Amino acid sequence: MCKRNFIAISLLFLFINLSAEDGHSLWLRSKSTGSVNVVCSENSPTINIAKQELKQAWRGKTGATIALTIKSDKLIKDDGFKLSFNTIQANTDLGILYGVYELLRRQQTGEPIRDEIINPSYERRLLNHWDNLTETIERGYAGGSIFWRNGKDSLVVTEEDKTLWREYARANASIGINGTVINNVNASPLVLKSEYLMRVKAIAEVLRPYGVKTYLSVNFSSPAIIGGLSTSDPLNAKVIKWWRDKVNEIYKIIPDFGGFLVKANSEGQPGPQDFGRTHADGANMLADALKPFGGIVMWRAFVYSATSDDRAKQAYEEFMPFEGQFRDNVIIQIKNGPVDFQPREPFSPLFGAMEKTAVMPELQITQEYLGHAIHLVFLAPLWQEFLQSDTYQKGAGSTVARCTDGTLFPKRLTAIAGVSNIGLDVNWCGHHFAQANWYAFGRLAWNNNLSSETIADEWLKLTFYNYNSDQSEPIAFSDDWEENFLNPVKQIMLESREVAVNYMMPLGLHHIFAADHHYGPGPWWAPAGVRRDWTPPYYHQADTNGIGFDRTDKGSDAVSQYHEPLRSQFNDLKTCPEEYLLWFHHLPWNYTVKSGRTLWDEMCYRYDSGLQAVREFQKTWDRVELYVDPDRFTHVQSKLRRQCRNAQVWKDACLLYFQQFSRKPIPYEIDRPVYDLKDLIEMDMLSQ
Ligand code: BDP
Numbered sequence: 001m002c003k004r005n006f007i008a009i010s011l012l013f014l015f016i017n018l019s020a021e022d023g024h025s026l027w028l029r030s031k032s033t034g035s036v037n038v039v040c041s042e043n044s045p046t047i048n049i050a051k052q053e054l055k056q057a058w059r060g061k062t063g064a065t066i067a068l069t070i071k072s073d074k075l076i077k078d079d080g081f082k083l084s085f086n087t088i089q090a091n092t093d094l095g096i097l098y099g100v101y102e103l104l105r106r107q108q109t110g111e112p113i114r115d116e117i118i119n120p121s122y123e124r125r126l127l128n129h130w131d132n133l134t135e136t137i138e139r140g141y142a143g144g145s146i147f148w149r150n151g152k153d154s155l156v157v158t159e160e161d162k163t164l165w166r167e168y169a170r171a172n173a174s175i176g177i178n179g180t181v182i183n184n185v186n187a188s189p190l191v192l193k194s195e196y197l198m199r200v201k202a203i204a205e206v207l208r209p210y211g212v213k214t215y216l217s218v219n220f221s222s223p224a225i226i227g228g229l230s231t232s233d234p235l236n237a238k239v240i241k242w243w244r245d246k247v248n249e250i251y252k253i254i255p256d257f258g259g260f261l262v263k264a265n266s267e268g269q270p271g272p273q274d275f276g277r278t279h280a281d282g283a284n285m286l287a288d289a290l291k292p293f294g295g296i297v298m299w300r301a302f303v304y305s306a307t308s309d310d311r312a313k314q315a316y317e318e319f320m321p322f323e324g325q326f327r328d329n330v331i332i333q334i335k336n337g338p339v340d341f342q343p344r345e346p347f348s349p350l351f352g353a354m355e356k357t358a359v360m361p362e363l364q365i366t367q368e369y370l371g372h373a374i375h376l377v378f379l380a381p382l383w384q385e386f387l388q389s390d391t392y393q394k395g396a397g398s399t400v401a402r403c404t405d406g407t408l409f410p411k412r413l414t415a416i417a418g419v420s421n422i423g424l425d426v427n428w429c430g431h432h433f434a435q436a437n438w439y440a441f442g443r444l445a446w447n448n449n450l451s452s453e454t455i456a457d458e459w460l461k462l463t464f465y466n467y468n469s470d471q472s473e474p475i476a477f478s479d480d481w482e483e484n485f486l487n488p489v490k491q492i493m494l495e496s497r498e499v500a501v502n503y504m505m506p507l508g509l510h511h512i513f514a515a516d517h518h519y520g521p522g523p524w525w526a527p528a529g530v531r532r533d534w535t536p537p538y539y540h541q542a543d544t545n546g547i548g549f550d551r552t553d554k555g556s557d558a559v560s561q562y563h564e565p566l567r568s569q570f571n572d573l574k575t576c577p578e579e580y581l582l583w584f585h586h587l588p589w590n591y592t593v594k595s596g597r598t599l600w601d602e603m604c605y606r607y608d609s610g611l612q613a614v615r616e617f618q619k620t621w622d623r624v625e626l627y628v629d630p631d632r633f634t635h636v637q638s639k640l641r642r643q644c645r646n647a648q649v650w651k652d653a654c655l656l657y658f659q660q661f662s663r664k665p666i667p668y669e670i671d672r673p674v675y676d677l678k679d680l681i682e683m684d685m686l687s688q
Helices: 003-015 045-057 093-109 159-174 194-210 237-253 279-293 311-322 380-387 400-404 432-446 452-464 479-504 536-540 566-571 578-584 599-623 630-662 677-683
Strands: 036-039 064-070 081-083 087-090 116-118 124-128 179-181 213-218 259-262 296-300 330-335 358-364 415-419
Touching: 036 045, 045 064, 045 093, 045 194, 064 093, 081 093, 087 093, 093 159, 093 452, 124 432, 159 194, 159 432, 194 213, 194 237, 237 279, 259 279, 279 296, 279 311, 279 330, 296 415, 330 415, 358 380, 358 400, 380 400, 380 432, 380 452, 380 479, 415 432, 432 452, 432 630, 452 479, 479 599, 479 630, 566 578, 599 630, 630 677
Parallel strands: 036 064, 064 087, 124 179, 124 415, 179 213, 213 259, 259 296, 296 330, 330 358, 358 415
Antiparallel strands: 081 087, 081 116
16 A cells, blocks of 8 residues: 555544444445435335335435335336436335335445336345244354244244344345245244244234245145144145145235245155155145235255266256146246255256246355355355356347246246345344345345346445444545455455355365365265265265266266257367366366366366465455454454465365375475365364
């Protein structure tokens, strides 16, 4: 930093209130800088929130007038709205609220406000909470559940509960999320018992004014487990009646209930196959019960069996035979990749396959496979890569986004889900930067064409800009702030996913974690008795001849599940994108990659470059100290230190392990490993 800048920053530091922030306010930190007159003839809980938000965070001209108008316009869809300088028009109250949040965001980020109609990409934009009824969260890294408590009074609803749920609903509404599944997909049947439903009702009441609908994950065996029936066979008349009655009971207390999410016949969960029935039988039975009330079924396609030759092929094989057999209020919920939320996967071939059945993407916001709440990994680039992948379903340009958002199939139900990273931690997500992933999911669900850069830019401005203590800082961001904070930190965010891929599993490697924690490396991990498809050697297939999973037409032939020209592109080594090389091919260690290096050398370089990049992130972060309040600064600094140590472990573990097969030296210009493989294996050092 030059001396002039240093003085400027020091002065800035004196005048700006950098008081400690705990992150609880998320991206909603701004307070109004003046008064605004809101003209609106309507009154409803949602409209009242809209008015209040305008008054609370208005940063436009003092004394300006803004009209909120509910008037239908056929160009305004669903929850969309028309924004102009002094009016927000929408078809619904919720559309008005979304318009208000958009206007306020633009005032805060300095984005221009002009006449524009803004419609959401997806009709249903949902979070999925993997929260257990006992307060723990499956794959949750930010404390306990915000919805469920453990112990004696666990079903008593307190004022603190309601405050938290209200803050949660507000944050979701501010980014366009309009639904939430409040319990784990590995669902306890108890949630459907009347006493639990009363808590669900209380949650739904708090979320309702913010336009966030409540949904539940259900256990397919509920009729037998809590209903006392002898079976849960979906074609059995008593079972059908049990579900109908249960659905009636739910809608009586929650009239706008959203519907059910179901994980069936997957990882030990019960499902229709237990009774010789199909996914379509199971989903349709529930759909029929929900239909009269407008409810939907989100039926997950995350299925795989222990005996298959290739887990990546199974969802497609199991679901394609039922194409067109599902009711129109059923939507098949598919994870972005064919295996399981890995740092990088090609898109699941089920996108772009179904013509007559609605399908929806499931993304994972919680960083199960991307460093939990410890690593700074901004996920928008991963999701953007997925949404913009071309499936070629209806020729070139049939991106996943267009196949799922109603563009290519206009009459289908549209939805998108993100597995939440929210918990009881004060900052909600465990890592301040993990909030950016919640934010990014909402923004992409609203507009699946937004760029990662735009999202990062918005989020950083909203989350880190320091307002004067009297909140009077003008809208324009100082050059100095942009140059010294915004741009370098945005760069960290935008690079972070690729960097994580490099230090964890570059070149198409996947699922090489030790054990079930899905945190640290364990390419060797294969204890006796563990399902083969739950062990890394199943995925990397390393031996002295080479490494990688052969999914070409000479191997498992997973490539054939993709449309041409993708099938041939992935199948042919010359055209297979390098980032998917070892996903689709088993290659010799001395295979020459695009850089001209051997595969082994390239792996070494990639692992090392991932580690070096985290070191650079640390330097960049240390340089921005003057722009961040001390609490958030040191919190992130400490997480980055840990991420760096972890990246070192990843690099050493993977290179030293694979070196046993490659039998080649690590290129001498690369920093040497600092750990011994033996210690890494014995200690499972990163078992988070
Ligand atoms: C895997 C998780 C597991 C989930 C499962 C799912 O490890 O905890 O239950 O996905 O999505 O990624 O059902």
